[in-house]
Amino acid sequence: MEDDSENSCDVxxxxxxxxxxxxxxxxxxxxxxxxxxxxxxLKANINTSELADLIVSQNYIGSVIKQCDDSMEDSDEDExxxxxxxxxxxxxxxxxxxxxxxxxxxxIKSMLLDKCSECSKEQRQELTTLLHSDSKQxxxxxxxxxxxxxxxxxxxxxxxxxxxxxxxxxxKMKYSMDYIxxxxxxxxxxxxxAYSSAKKKNxxxxxxxxxxxxxxxxxxxxxxxxxxxxxxxxxxxxAVGGQWDEDADEMxxxxxxxxxxxxxxDPVITKIKENYSTPAA
Numbered sequence: 001m002e003d004d005s006e007n008s009c010d011v012x013x014x015x016x017x018x019x020x021x022x023x024x025x026x027x028x029x030x031x032x033x034x035x036x037x038x039x040x041x042l043k044a045n046i047n048t049s050e051l052a053d054l055i056v057s058q059n060y061i062g063s064v065i066k067q068c069d070d071s072m073e074d075s076d077e078d079e080x081x082x083x084x085x086x087x088x089x090x091x092x093x094x095x096x097x098x099x100x101x102x103x104x105x106x107x108i109k110s111m112l113l114d115k116c117s118e119c120s121k122e123q124r125q126e127l128t129t130l131l132h133s134d135s136k137q138x139x140x141x142x143x144x145x146x147x148x149x150x151x152x153x154x155x156x157x158x159x160x161x162x163x164x165x166x167x168x169x170x171x172k173m174k175y176s177m178d179y180i181x182x183x184x185x186x187x188x189x190x191x192x193x194a195y196s197s198a199k200k201k202n203x204x205x206x207x208x209x210x211x212x213x214x215x216x217x218x219x220x221x222x223x224x225x226x227x228x229x230x231x232x233x234x235x236x237x238x239a240v241g242g243q244w245d246e247d248a249d250e251m252x253x254x255x256x257x258x259x260x261x262x263x264x265x266d267p268v269i270t271k272i273k274e275n276y277s278t279p280a281a
Contacts, residue, residue: 032087062092089145223264
């Protein structure tokens with residue numbers, strides 16, 4: 001039994017090299033895209049099937065991450081090419097203003113306004129105005145991937161998305177955005193012990209730490225004109241690795257909503273490329 005355990009550990013410690021490629025979404029990617037959307041929206045009342053269909057239907061905007069064919073040829077045939085249809089990531093942009101009559105878009109807007117119920121009065125008003133405006137084009141940026149896919153893959157995907165948007169704009173399609181809205185996954189340590197200790201000793205309370213699951217999405221914060229967090233701890237497990245304050249009790253999952261002006265999208269992409277591009281060989 002000990003030998004079996006040691007062999008199992010040896011297998012787990014092996015490093016597997018896998019190559020990925022990005023391409024436009026296809027109908028066969030529907031289920032993979034839906035699964036990625038579900039990890040973002042969790043138990044929220046969002047029709048992720050309809051949203052996945054919408055992403056596939058506008059496949060001239062956005063990409064999915066798939067395993068390269070060469071990698072598949074090298075994989076074990078006994079796996080029946082399970083990974084061939086796996087969508088490891090997706091990026092797309094939905095015009096919430098233009099698609100306002102689609103049910104899943106209505107649900108997303110309603111959810112955002114509901115989650116902003118504890119925001120300041122100014123924030124609620126600003127978000128309400130943006131989501132209900134017919135004159136301002138507001139784009140929902142979808143950027144989801146498996147947690148073990150490195151941030152370096154995001155740089156070419158954002159670059160490709162920007163180029164696709166430019167081509168669509170030249171064709172008089174509605175992808176010139178006044179604002180871009182992103183819902184990103186973040187974790188925060190619950191510093192209950194630290195806060196309690198600081199309060200008792202009249203010390204300055206510890207600074208709250210935040211980890212972006214998709215590291216590159218922190219680049220949006222600098223240009224954000226509106227942002228707020230809401231907890232999804234009751235919808236998922238609290239489990240994530242990393243170095244945190246020793247007084248932290250546990251990690252809790254949140255969603256951070258960020259809105260940037262459309263003219264700040266290019267600077268954000270530039271920053272992502274500067275920080276996360278893979279060095280040339």
